[in-house]
Amino acid sequence: MNILKGEAARAALTRTFSEIPVPDSVLDRNERLFGERLTPEQVVDRILKDVQARGDDALLDWTERLDGFRPDRLEVTADELAAASVAPELHAAIELAISRVRAFYEQQPAHGFLNHGPDGALGQLVRPLGRVGVYVPGGLAPLVSTLIHTAIPAQVAGVPELVVCSPVGRDGDIHPAVLVAARLIGVTRVFRLGGAQAIAALAYGTASVPGVDKIAGPGNLFVVIAKRMVFGQVGIESLPGPTETLVLADDSADARYVAADLLAQAEHLGAEPVLVSTSRELLVAVQAELNGQLEALPEPNRGWARDSVDARMKIVLADTLDEALDLSNVYAPEHLCLLTRDPWSLLGRVQRAGGVFVGESSMEALGDYLAGPSHVMPTGGTARFMSPVNVRDFQNIISVVGINEETLRRVGPAAALLARTEGLEAHARAIESRLNTQG
Numbered sequence: 001m002n003i004l005k006g007e008a009a010r011a012a013l014t015r016t017f018s019e020i021p022v023p024d025s026v027l028d029r030n031e032r033l034f035g036e037r038l039t040p041e042q043v044v045d046r047i048l049k050d051v052q053a054r055g056d057d058a059l060l061d062w063t064e065r066l067d068g069f070r071p072d073r074l075e076v077t078a079d080e081l082a083a084a085s086v087a088p089e090l091h092a093a094i095e096l097a098i099s100r101v102r103a104f105y106e107q108q109p110a111h112g113f114l115n116h117g118p119d120g121a122l123g124q125l126v127r128p129l130g131r132v133g134v135y136v137p138g139g140l141a142p143l144v145s146t147l148i149h150t151a152i153p154a155q156v157a158g159v160p161e162l163v164v165c166s167p168v169g170r171d172g173d174i175h176p177a178v179l180v181a182a183r184l185i186g187v188t189r190v191f192r193l194g195g196a197q198a199i200a201a202l203a204y205g206t207a208s209v210p211g212v213d214k215i216a217g218p219g220n221l222f223v224v225i226a227k228r229m230v231f232g233q234v235g236i237e238s239l240p241g242p243t244e245t246l247v248l249a250d251d252s253a254d255a256r257y258v259a260a261d262l263l264a265q266a267e268h269l270g271a272e273p274v275l276v277s278t279s280r281e282l283l284v285a286v287q288a289e290l291n292g293q294l295e296a297l298p299e300p301n302r303g304w305a306r307d308s309v310d311a312r313m314k315i316v317l318a319d320t321l322d323e324a325l326d327l328s329n330v331y332a333p334e335h336l337c338l339l340t341r342d343p344w345s346l347l348g349r350v351q352r353a354g355g356v357f358v359g360e361s362s363m364e365a366l367g368d369y370l371a372g373p374s375h376v377m378p379t380g381g382t383a384r385f386m387s388p389v390n391v392r393d394f395q396n397i398i399s400v401v402g403i404n405e406e407t408l409r410r411v412g413p414a415a416a417l418l419a420r421t422e423g424l425e426a427h428a429r430a431i432e433s434r435l436n437t438q439g
């Protein structure tokens with residue numbers, strides 16, 4: 001594989017935000033489905049408009065067309081939720097993940113303040129959102145962990161009502177582990193819906209799916225585009241799309257671990273694995289390891305991972321750790337994995353990333369399940385301006401203004417002057433009306 005250096009590396013890791021790259025395989029599938037090479041934006045636009053116009057009928061039609069399955073009922077019944085079961089060890093693992101994620105978010109400061117001082121009272125009220133939609137990907141893999149990593153921060157924020165959408169998977173229904181997790185979390189409304197049609201249902205509401213105030217959760221290209229398009233009608237937390245991992249390693253790193261961490265994310269659909277190292281020997285060793293570990297993976301995982309490696313993997317040789325960190329900050333990865341001699345010494349220079357995984361025993365795959373922080377993190381370079389899912393995503397802030405009379409007399413004239421400067425006479429008079437009547 002081509003090793004990038006210097007300006008070529010910087011150019012390869014610099015992302016443009018004007019368009020989301022569309023793999024040929026997506027256009028090929030669209031040609032088969034629609035008879036023309038529609039872009040994902042065109043497909044999503046059709047789906048959103050159709051769901052808005054025809055509600056549940058459109059949801060069923062699109063689910064049949066895209067997922068090859070027409071559910072008898074979109075909503076999972078209370079009896080089905082209650083009956084869902086998994087093996088005891090898996091049940092315990094789901095409970096462990098829920099409790100560790102909950103314990104992490106209970107530490108996040110997320111309260112308001114109301115300060116009664118010389119000016120009167122000024123502050124912020126913090127209120128939970130009313131109804132939140134949680135998208136749980138399920139096209140290739142039933143991401144039970146994603147339900148936990150999205151719903152728990154919302155619950156800690158105090159959101160009273162969660163509505164979950166997830167596509168039926170390869171086994172013909174939502175995976176029982178997803179239903180068990182929903183039950184343990186206390187989610188009562190789960191819908192067999194994926195992709196843009198799920199986002200449309202949550203944004204606009206239909207006869208069976210309640211519209212929500214905000215939609216959170218990751219997904220493939222279609223989910224990301226749909227969330228972008230419905231923003232404004234509803235809130236969205238961020239744009240977590242196809243996953244990416246940048247492993248930053250020096251000559252002390254173990255090539256087996258580096259390869260394993262890159263492949264762990266490469267097996268997600270559309271993933272982008274990136275390796276930046278100061279050691280050419282390590283780069284060469286990792287490539288050999290990658291090939292060996294890829295061959296040892298079972299199908300279909302080998303095929304998914306090979307697609308990501310062949311189509312999108314980038315390998316970069318940096319002169320120094322400073323240059324490596326600089327390139328990582330330019331790329332703004334969803335996951336930054338530090339596999340260096342003294343990884344903690346690099347943390348202070350990390351500027352842009354969804355999450356940082358420090359050292360050999362903090363592999364990103366562990367973070368996907370139960371380290372604590374949500375694995376729902378910004379991708380595609382949006383870590384420049386967005387954050388991982390967290391409690392604040394599920395709260396509103398309301399400003400409180402309770403200025404007292406004495407302060408009004410002191411600051412009111414300046415406010416009236418600013419109003420007149422803006423040409424807003426009624427504003428100025430509203431302020432002065434109180435100044436003139438107060439003794």
Ligand SMILES: NC(=O)c1ccc[n+]([C@@H]2O[C@H](COP(=O)([O-])OP(=O)(O)OC[C@H]3O[C@@H](n4cnc5c(N)ncnc54)[C@H](O)[C@@H]3O)[C@@H](O)[C@H]2O)c1
Pocket residue numbers: 026029030033043066067136137138139140141143146167193194195196197218219220221222223240241242243268269270271334375376377378379
């Ligand atoms: N960034 C994060 O925090 C994070 C976390 C978990 C998962 N992910 C990402 O989520 C993604 C999950 O993708 P997935 O596909 O397995 O599941 P998904 O649930 O996101 O998407 C499946 C849906 O896509 C729709 N779809 C598929 N092909 C289509 C087409 N040609 N036209 C219109 N709609 C189409 C279908 O309706 C299907 O139900 C992966 O890329 C993974 O990396 C990201």
Ligand SMILES: N[C@H](CO)Cc1c[nH]c[nH+]1
Pocket residue numbers: 143145146243265268368375376377
């Ligand atoms: N790595 C994915 C994106 O952060 C999340 C995930 C869920 N399950 C396994 N992995």
Ligand SMILES: [Zn+2]
Pocket residue numbers: 243264265268365368
């Ligand atoms: Zn993962």
